[in-house]
Amino acid sequence: MKKKFLTLAFLASTTVALASCGRNSGGGSGTVEGGIIDTPTTIYLWTTAGDEGQANLNRWVEDFKEIEPNVTVVNNKVSGNYDDLENMIITGFTGNNYPDLAYGYPDNVSNYIDYGRAVQLDDYINHPEYGLTEEEFNDYVPSYMEEGTQYTVEGTWSVPFSKSTEGMFYNADILIGLDLSEVDSSINSGNPLNEAYLNNLTWEEFFGKLAPALLKYDAEVRDIIQPQDDGVTRVLGYDSDDNLFITLAHQYGYPYTSVTEDGKGSIDFNTPEMKAKLQEFAEYYEKGYIFTKGTNEGNYVNEKFTVNQCLFSVGSTGGIKYQFSDSNPMNVGVAKIPQADGGTPSTILQGPSMCILDHGDENRKLASWLFYKYITTPENTLQWALNSTGYYPIRLSNLEDPAYLAAADADAQQDKSMEKLTANGFVYYGTMTDTLFTSPAFKGSSTARTQVGGLLTQVLLQGDAADIDQLFADAEAMCNLAL
Numbered sequence: 001m002k003k004k005f006l007t008l009a010f011l012a013s014t015t016v017a018l019a020s021c022g023r024n025s026g027g028g029s030g031t032v033e034g035g036i037i038d039t040p041t042t043i044y045l046w047t048t049a050g051d052e053g054q055a056n057l058n059r060w061v062e063d064f065k066e067i068e069p070n071v072t073v074v075n076n077k078v079s080g081n082y083d084d085l086e087n088m089i090i091t092g093f094t095g096n097n098y099p100d101l102a103y104g105y106p107d108n109v110s111n112y113i114d115y116g117r118a119v120q121l122d123d124y125i126n127h128p129e130y131g132l133t134e135e136e137f138n139d140y141v142p143s144y145m146e147e148g149t150q151y152t153v154e155g156t157w158s159v160p161f162s163k164s165t166e167g168m169f170y171n172a173d174i175l176i177g178l179d180l181s182e183v184d185s186s187i188n189s190g191n192p193l194n195e196a197y198l199n200n201l202t203w204e205e206f207f208g209k210l211a212p213a214l215l216k217y218d219a220e221v222r223d224i225i226q227p228q229d230d231g232v233t234r235v236l237g238y239d240s241d242d243n244l245f246i247t248l249a250h251q252y253g254y255p256y257t258s259v260t261e262d263g264k265g266s267i268d269f270n271t272p273e274m275k276a277k278l279q280e281f282a283e284y285y286e287k288g289y290i291f292t293k294g295t296n297e298g299n300y301v302n303e304k305f306t307v308n309q310c311l312f313s314v315g316s317t318g319g320i321k322y323q324f325s326d327s328n329p330m331n332v333g334v335a336k337i338p339q340a341d342g343g344t345p346s347t348i349l350q351g352p353s354m355c356i357l358d359h360g361d362e363n364r365k366l367a368s369w370l371f372y373k374y375i376t377t378p379e380n381t382l383q384w385a386l387n388s389t390g391y392y393p394i395r396l397s398n399l400e401d402p403a404y405l406a407a408a409d410a411d412a413q414q415d416k417s418m419e420k421l422t423a424n425g426f427v428y429y430g431t432m433t434d435t436l437f438t439s440p441a442f443k444g445s446s447t448a449r450t451q452v453g454g455l456l457t458q459v460l461l462q463g464d465a466a467d468i469d470q471l472f473a474d475a476e477a478m479c480n481l482a483l
Helices: 008-019 051-067 082-093 106-114 134-139 142-147 203-220 241-252 272-287 317-323 362-375 378-388 396-400 402-407 418-435 445-465 468-482
Strands: 041-047 071-077 101-104 164-171 236-238 257-259 265-267 290-292 312-316 332-335 347-350 353-356
Touching: 041 051, 041 082, 041 362, 051 071, 051 362, 051 378, 071 362, 082 101, 082 106, 101 106, 101 362, 106 353, 106 445, 134 396, 142 347, 164 317, 164 418, 203 272, 236 241, 241 272, 241 347, 241 445, 265 445, 265 468, 272 290, 272 445, 272 468, 290 445, 312 317, 317 332, 317 418, 332 418, 353 362, 362 378, 378 396, 378 402, 396 402, 402 418, 445 468
Parallel strands: 041 071, 041 101, 236 290, 236 312
Antiparallel strands: 101 353, 164 312, 164 332, 164 347, 257 265
């Protein structure tokens, strides 16, 4: 994505408007010389970041005070998930009790846009004095920046901050070097399993060859997978039913959702092709090739993976630490999730961005932008990635930084350690940034995500007994009610 440079006339008018931010902004008295903001201004940051993230944010709040002495940033950690944060923000709109800068997924931000409280950020990004230079703009991972434009209203409404994706974690102690030729000599051309093979799987190869061969090897040659509590031996767990549905649609080129020409959200997933794909996956679930969080009584699949009750665990890289257990240490590899044979290479983009919310005060909006720009300097985005265990740099230059390269040196880390897994995650990240995708965000898009996740769970559990036409129709109807 190229940076859109605005006309000189527009930039001049923007400079005048933003430079007029000289009124008091709720910050009391005592103006201090220095910085861009020349009036005491207080802004509020709300996130759900954990302890590691909060330590970084608190340090940056203090450091930013030295750059903008008239700006006070109040950092508030909100308990709960991103939807809980959204509910608090929307509830606070009526009483003017909401932040200036907030974590958010696109679905969350789209609702703030609908309430008329989100700030379009293009004027700030393109500003000649305190915007981003073309070099700075192009240093952000392009797909991360593009995500901030995938709304029903034209423009940039969110900017990247703490990004992750999904990875396929696997038990390297068992799988690397495993010779399956005794049960299927066609796998990996008859050679033992290796990283290259596992990192380039298609769903067709996985379900058609690898999964059945692993179960046959386990039954006939030697035990490599522990049965789960219900006595069934399963190969791969997938932590997010909704991500699986959405990713399959994108990989195979099937409709999911879209935005119409008049800027409205459209629910498109009720198709014969998607019904057939889910019925295939129901057969694979029945055979023990795959299970999901939804079929696992809502429990994360990594709980099975870390006790050898499955060999693969697909989950968020933001939760990479949960794929390792001190009580049962193993070497954990990280590979791309299986792809569609002949389809579009696709890995879902995850992790919160930042958005600015409007309090009707130009100083507060500008201060929020300046703080965001500061916390996403290359130095700070590198530290966020290195200290957050699973969230990746949003700056391309970070990938060439010596500190990042050292952290990504898996050979330098102790075997069967969290440090080695983290390094493997960094290596993985460098191989798949060009496959990242995101779906359009609009009023009702979060409902669509919830509905397709539940739909996939129901089809897997009900199998042949599933009234698939009715299940799809019911999910579609619920989505349309939310538009």
